[in-house]
Amino acid sequence: MPIHNADIAAIFEEIADLLEIEGANVFRVRAYRNAARTLQELGRDVRTTLQKGEDLTALPGIGDDLAGKMREIAETGRCAALDKLHKKLPPAITELLKIPGLGPKRVKALYHELDIHTVEQLQRAVRDHRIRSLAGFGEKTESRIAEALATHGGGAGRFKLVTAAQYAEPLAAWLRAVPGVDDVVVAGSYRRARETVGDIDILVTAAADSPVMQRFTAYDEVAEVLSHGPTRSSVVLGCRLQVDLRVVEPESHGAALHYFTGSRAHNIAIRRLGQERGLKINEYGVFEGNKRIAGETEQSVFRAVGLPFIPPELREDRGEIEAARAGRLPELVELGDLRGDLHVHTRATDGHDSLREMAEAARQRGFEYLAITEHSRRLTVAHGLDPVRLLQQIDEIDRLNGELRGITLLKGIEVDILEDGRLDLPDELLGRLDLVIGAVHSRFDLSRARQTERILKAMDHPHFTLLAHPSGRLIERREPYDVDMLRIIGKAKERGCYLELNAHPERLDLLDTYCQAAKAEGVLVSVNSDAHSVLDFDHLRFGVGQARRGWLEKGDVLNTRPLAALRPLLKRTM
Template structure:
């Protein structure tokens, strides 16, 4: 079964120093070797499928919750990993053993050594590095600065004066590639821009594309597709938007800009006749696009951003539905377009009926001002009701989390009485009594059984001792989940996007244990968390583990984040029945009763 998650941020093109002596080679180092191999192959115009294989392997390695080198050092074979076959597994072993692989060394020997350094400059990918090298002989950052100062780069196709200035600045400052940002932070920027574009006279439609439309948990840049006739000068009006700090590229059909936030935005203008094909193409992912192009080739067709063709006859292009139909496929929702079996499922008529936001009946993780929240019990209840929910679990922190003013026994007992009193007068909304109890270092829970037993549900969470070994961390969670009153494992990997890496954890073992014990795993929709990841949700689904999509709301406005959790669930192929809080209150209470203490060893 898959042991993978999506990457937290875009991989760096700069390879870390090779280990020596007793230094440990970690997953990031192996992934960096594979990333560089992919970049060097791309510069060499190698087979795109081969390039993609190395990039996918790098993403898998970065997302693993166990250390590959330590696994191999114990004489154990690697488990089956997504995108890593016998050949790549052999290269992983080579890198663990020697710190490098012969393929990378060979590729480096065929290209000027400075080209690898150019890949670390913001705005430069393998294709642009190749253009700079072949057209201008640029091999190093110093040569790039000189060429930019002399005005020679702007004349290359796809560069221009603005891009030249940006590359000069980046090369001089040594700026690396930008980090990916949480979806919830990027989406409002994109919404402002699309609304602005839609107000331009002559613009028929403006739609986000790329990873943002696929609702990835992190976004590297914003892609916007605009439908307008050729006579409409969209880009001139677009670049006057106040959020734009720098114009990188401006043409009649395309503009590339940097926002004041540092996010890059690419706008492409297409005619109405090809909108559907262009939207498929620019939504991606690249892997999905390759898969459906292969499907087109099997049918004797050609697929590109302008449509589906048989010879010179265009069969479809105006809508996405027509493009997929021309390929003998139903429309595939953007969240699934990652080449994870969606094309085969579509052909077989087995695409999942994905969960919708309106399917959620409740939220099983929320806080009040009793701990670290910003609102009262009643305010949170009414806000949840306003968000379309029928029930809300109040799960303030427990006592050991002092920084969050966690509740002790007396405080929790008082809150239980307050919830009972409030429920007696609430209409159309029910508060459930819960706690986000700390999982202590030894796997015990932070409150005694006689208190936990009085609650409707118990949400267990790690908030300390993040640096335990894989075995220690895994055993810690297994012991906690073995507890008789344990209901949901909150934000299982404890990652914070761009701030804290996931726990060193054998997540497949946790998922299997959850299936055995009848526990749920949380998909936490807080923008910095988005934890579980999509692939992990899919794995949990395969193992029969229920997911709870929760806002972890700390204030009334936070229930709006549930939509991002649902998007992540959809990317994980989850359907309504895979999510516990799509059940009615009656059904949920029945499940909580069935999940009785006698089924546990705690």
């Protein structure tokens, strides 16, 4: 069983949890968590890095000790430090930390005082009212734990960005109508366009006497009020989505927006920069002693630490601060930069609308071109096209292009990549198209080696243009298939073909870190809607958000090209 970065990260997280329960130095705990995060976001595999003999201590937050543990885990799959901790604390105890209201101190007390180290034991103790008598616990804490246990496992989890939007935007609009409210921004991971959000953070700028907080907790979708203070409240909506509201006065708007947009790691890094300059940065402003020197706008906060404005999508402490300092921030692609869409379906297969309707909707969006890319015959559930039906569609597109004004339809296909890497339609037919999108729709369970070879072989096909939804994951529903994405990116570079960033809210695939990897190799990414109806062009907004998280600029995105410039790029692969 090969060890991947995520496996090492999981071990480091577990060590951090156990150390925390043990009462270890908080900074030591933080070092393990930082390392886990670095590993999860690393664009390459630690094993490969080790095999090349590269120095792991060059990674941020990795010193001799952690580098040694990474090597140990990569080579043996085990970690002596973790085994040692397990002799002192039962492994299952970290599960208790996931229960809201239980942190390391209380978990430690439960273990030492009542010998509780599993969720089941905790349930029994709650039932017998043995918790309330512990020092630092009380009746309220006990009943809060009881409630949390009742919903444990059925927890809300993370929400897809599009789902969060459906709740957050009406709520924000409702808050904007409250007297005394100046501004309402949905901040947090939502503003950073993360593919999923754990909760919604709303920042309200309002006069001190505004009734906005009362109106918030009285919102009719609120199922539960978790906390309710003058500047900060938290609620849970009926859909189990948690919403946190913060109210600040206008002079603090920028500092608060920066703070509540996060990410936490980015904020810590910015505050550290402030510290180096003798400044204190909090959600109320940037302070030199007691004097506020910035905070009304986000720009002023960045300026105070000597940086230009950093777009929210980049704020993950993944190099954006260094790039900003060096004047090398990317000029991120915007929705309006897209000149067309290279992946849509129509009624001919599993779409809802006709060719003409899709073309018209694209034209109304201001698009110059639209590639029609139906499924191929292997995907029977989607009524995939066989050669006869594809030829009919080619004729129909030619006919329609003769009539349409202001938009050009491109002839394409989303052809299945078969298990052995062959494509699901004859070469001769694929050669007649403007572009060929290859896609994996079956056998997600292949080994990493076989899945990678399958895709690489497909990409070697002379007519292959673009790899659809490269990881195959469905957010919160299906894990990505196991594949060596860096080899795929390398193949795209070698072959002069492209990768898709599928904008469907359930896919958002290519992942952001791989967008960066593709960009580094000069491989263009196409942000496509995968629309199955005229409404689905709205998905592009989420795709562009993901592209921005991946540091992509206009020039890095294939379909920002005007048609005249696009055609030769498509030809190159044919």
